[in-house]
Amino acid sequence: xxxxxxxxxxxxxxxxxxxxxxxxxxxxxxxxxxxxxxxxxxxxxxxxxxxxxxxxxxxxxxxxxxxxxxxxxxxxxxxxxxxxxxxxxxxxxxxxxxxxxxxxxxxxxxxxxxxxxxxxxxxxxxxxxxxxxxxxxxxxxxxxxxxxxxxxxxxxxxxxxxxxxxxxxxxxxxxxxxxxxxxxxxxxxxxxxxxxxxxxxxxxxxxxxxxxxxxxxxxxxxxxxxxxxxx
Numbered sequence: 236x237x238x239x240x241x242x243x244x245x246x247x248x249x250x251x252x253x254x255x256x257x258x259x260x261x262x263x264x265x266x267x268x269x270x271x272x273x274x275x276x277x278x279x280x281x282x283x284x285x286x287x288x289x290x291x292x293x294x295x296x297x298x299x300x301x302x303x304x305x306x307x308x309x310x311x312x313x314x315x316x317x318x319x320x321x322x323x324x325x326x327x328x329x330x331x332x333x334x335x336x337x338x339x340x341x342x343x344x345x346x347x348x349x350x351x352x353x354x355x356x357x358x359x360x361x362x363x364x365x366x367x368x369x370x371x372x373x374x375x376x377x378x379x380x381x382x383x384x385x386x387x388x389x390x391x392x393x394x395x396x397x398x399x400x401x402x403x404x405x406x407x408x409x410x411x412x413x414x415x416x417x418x419x420x421x422x423x424x425x426x427x428x429x430x431x432x433x434x435x436x437x438x439x440x441x442x443x444x445x446x447x448x449x450x451x452x453x454x455x456x457x458x459x460x461x462x463x464x465x466x
Contacts, residue, residue, distance in 0.1 A: 236287035238305060238312045240455070244268075247451075247458045248281045249298045250426035256340050259293045261285075269343040276463045277423045278343060284455035289316040296335035304330040346461060350444035353414055354383055356390070357407040358437040358449075363428045366390065369402040370425040376401075378418040378465050381441050383410040392421055414443050419462040424449070427460050434458075 244266055248254055254270045254277075261267075267282040293316075295301055305312075309325035316322075322331050356362070370376065373392045380394035388408035393401030394416060427449050431437065434453035441447045445464035451457070 236285060236312060236314060238308055238310050240283065240285065241266075241288075241312075242302075242305065243456060244281060244283045244285070245298060245302060247430050247456060248279070249302070250423070250430050252299060253277070253423065253426050255298050256294075256296050256335070257298070258337060258340050259295055261288045261290050261293070263290065271341050271343045272423065273341075276420055276465060277460060278346065278463075279458070279460040281456070281458045283457075288314055289321070291316060292337070293321060294335035294337055294340050295332075296339060301332050304332055349448070350442040350446055352440035352442045352448065353412060354381070354388060354408050354410040354441045356381075356388065356439040356441070358428075358439050359407070362390075362404065362406060363432060365404050366392075367425055367428060369404065370421050373400060373402060376421050379421040379424060380416045380418045381414065381447075382416045383408065383412075383414040385413070386410055388414075391416075394418065414441070417441065417443060417445070418465045419447050420465060423460075423462060427458075431458055 248257060248268050248270050253272060257268045257270050259268050264284060264286050265282050266285045266288055269280045271278050308323060308328055312323050312325050314323055320331050320333050322329055369392050376392040380391045382389055388406045388410060390404045390406050391401055393399050431451040434451040436452040439449050447462045449460040
């Protein structure tokens with residue numbers, strides 16, 4: 236298999252180190268993973284078309300360590316499962332990653348009944364670049380706030396009911412109705428956007444009931460992330 240393809244899969248769930256422990260599932264045609272953040276405000280799933288990985292379920296406790304091991308290998312790698320471990324190798328080097336028991340991997344709840352989404356924001360390159368730069372400029376801003384009035388939507392970093400340092404980004408969006416200010420994690424959205432930059436298809440949907448859904452499709456990759464409202 237191509238190491239870069241597996242790296243792309245890892246990067247989309249690891250989100251720059253925000254998600255470390257997951258169960259990777261593999262069948263004859265796909266690799267998939269479901270994840271949840273430590274603070275429970277981010278859930279998601281990532282999948283990639285890949286047939287060269289052994290079938291089964293694999294407990295990854297420290298993704299950063301797995302990435303470090305893979306970094307020493309060439310582009311073309313082979314993968315095999317051994318007792319309690321996965322071995323990766325290129326022409327001259329072998330690395331072994333010890334698997335974790337499923338019991339130590341955080342359980343990810345099922346999202347059985349999603350609320351209706353009231354707004355959809357177009358995730359074009361302009362918005363993605365501006366949001367990433369804005370989060371860098373206001374590094375202390377924990378949340379981004381979305382609001383829509385009369386069909387005009389804004390994403391605001393540093394939002395407060397009183398005067399504050401803030402950045403307001405006008406967004407191209409479709410709103411079914413006016414939406415009062417609703418806040419989600421800015422840290423996680425920045426990590427999500429960075430991990431999926433260049434995706435062919437993307438969207439950000441927001442429900443006034445307290446949930447947002449960020450989705451991407453890029454070639455063999457499909458990524459979904461759900462952010463829970465921060466009050």
